[in-house]
Amino acid sequence: MEQAFLIDIQNNQNIIYKVCNLYRDSREDQEDLFQEIVYQLWKSYPGFKGESKLSTWMYRIALNTAIAAYRKPKIDITYPEELPDQVHYSADTNSSENEERLFSALRILTDAEKAVISLYLEDFSYQEIAAITGLTESNVGVRLNRIKTKLKERLN
Amino acid sequence: MELNELKSGWQNAGGNYRTEADLERMTKLNQHPTLKRIRIKMIIETVVLSFFLIVYYDWFDGDQKPLYANLLLFAGVLLYIFNDVIGYISLAKPVMKENLRSSVQHLLSKVKRLSILSLVISFFYSVCLLAFFLSVVTFTKEKSFILLGMILVLVQVTHISYKVWRNWILKLELQVNDFAKED
Numbered sequence: 001m002e003q004a005f006l007i008d009i010q011n012n013q014n015i016i017y018k019v020c021n022l023y024r025d026s027r028e029d030q031e032d033l034f035q036e037i038v039y040q041l042w043k044s045y046p047g048f049k050g051e052s053k054l055s056t057w058m059y060r061i062a063l064n065t066a067i068a069a070y071r072k073p074k075i076d077i078t079y080p081e082e083l084p085d086q087v088h089y090s091a092d093t094n095s096s097e098n099e100e101r102l103f104s105a106l107r108i109l110t111d112a113e114k115a116v117i118s119l120y121l122e123d124f125s126y127q128e129i130a131a132i133t134g135l136t137e138s139n140v141g142v143r144l145n146r147i148k149t150k151l152k153e154r155l156n
Numbered sequence: 157m158e159l160n161e162l163k164s165g166w167q168n169a170g171g172n173y174r175t176e177a178d179l180e181r182m183t184k185l186n187q188h189p190t191l192k193r194i195r196i197k198m199i200i201e202t203v204v205l206s207f208f209l210i211v212y213y214d215w216f217d218g219d220q221k222p223l224y225a226n227l228l229l230f231a232g233v234l235l236y237i238f239n240d241v242i243g244y245i246s247l248a249k250p251v252m253k254e255n256l257r258s259s260v261q262h263l264l265s266k267v268k269r270l271s272i273l274s275l276v277i278s279f280f281y282s283v284c285l286l287a288f289f290l291s292v293v294t295f296t297k298e299k300s301f302i303l304l305g306m307i308l309v310l311v312q313v314t315h316i317s318y319k320v321w322r323n324w325i326l327k328l329e330l331q332v333n334d335f336a337k338e339d
Contacts (some may be wrong), residue, residue, distance in 0.1 A: 002183075006176045013179070014170030021169070032189040038182035040250065061252070064332065067331065068250050068263045069190065102165045112334040115256055121166035132256025148159055155162075 005045050008054055010036065013107055015058045015122075016041075021103045022114050037062045060132050063115045096137070104109035105155055109147060116140060117147050190250055197241040205233050216289070226293035232284025239277040246270055257335040264328040271321035278317060282310045 009016075016037045020030040036088045041061050048057050109117060112133070119129045181187055209230065212218055218226055251266060253259040286306060293299060 003181070005183075006179050010174065010176055013174050017170035018166065026181050035187060035189050038179055039185070039188050039251075042183035044252065060255075063256055064252055064259050065202045065250060067256060068259050101320060102162065102169065105162075110334045111331050112256075112337075116176050118166070121163050123163075123167075132255060135257030138339065151159070151162065 005042060009041060010059075012055060012058055015055060016062055018118065019059070019062040019066050021099070022106055022118055023111070025107065033066060033069065037065045040065045056124070056132065057127060059119060059122070059124075063118070063132070067111050067115070105151060108154060111152070113143065113147050113150075116143050119152075131135055185248075188248075191244070194244050194247060198244050201240055202237050205237055209233055221288060221291050225288045228284040229288040232281040235277045236281040239274055243270060243274065260328065260331045260335055264325065264332050267321075267325055267328060270320075271325065275314065275318055275321065279310070279314050282313075286310070 016034055019037065020033045024030045024033050041058065044057075044061050048054075105116060106114060112135075115133050116129060116135070119132060124132070126137045126140045129135070129140045133140070135143070185190065212229065213226075218229075251259045251262045253262055255266065286303075290303065295303070
């Protein structure tokens, strides 16, 4: 079982990476959260019977851990009104810079909004987003519109 | 900037940079970052307090103190260790409900219960220690002032602890309200 788990997680580790970058600011906190998520996935793996997609199961555990895990007290970070640069994904821009800008933009959202937008960006349906978050499908739609407006204002 | 660009940026983020060995190491409880810190604190406190219980009778004249003071000291120390263990077990088993909204609601209830238990036990433990060491003291005016100072410090420490718990609870309440917002 352990081998199958490790292969599954290794092939889909970008899900954990994205959740960590979305919910934590510093590299150290992201690293801690990454380890916590892998540990929680491992503990929950025996209960994963393949009834849902692997990515659905991973997102559910990863988001739950990111939101519910104890966080060390930290100095409050206030985000500037405007981002330093606009987010453009062009070939001549370093991909890690692009990623950092992407996550900086998304980190202005609340924890619930982050969960909704991450699932939306991963192409989950409204029904799947509703099942993972516990919101109604119509509420997911309304929230997504608000999030999109918020992000457009922030990014343009 | 279009949302489609955001979507493609999101879907392409990250990479397979962790090896199987890295991931395997992370599945071990002793590698869990938060629990590791809490476990070290719990082990140190348990060892120190157990040692104290073994030696206090000789080193701190337990035989010259009244029975109630000895019993209070024992009860206070054991409850403190119990509180450490309960806190560790609770954090080691994060709330995993059927969806995020339920998880956050359950976590809030759990943290509220833990905060009350922890504050009451920590306060009781401090009072027991004070009661033990002061049980045979003949109070003078100076000693009464020292006692008053110690009580003020105890109240202050309890208040700081309360604020730490309160901040966590307020944060969780914000999350619960965030998930509960209707259309």
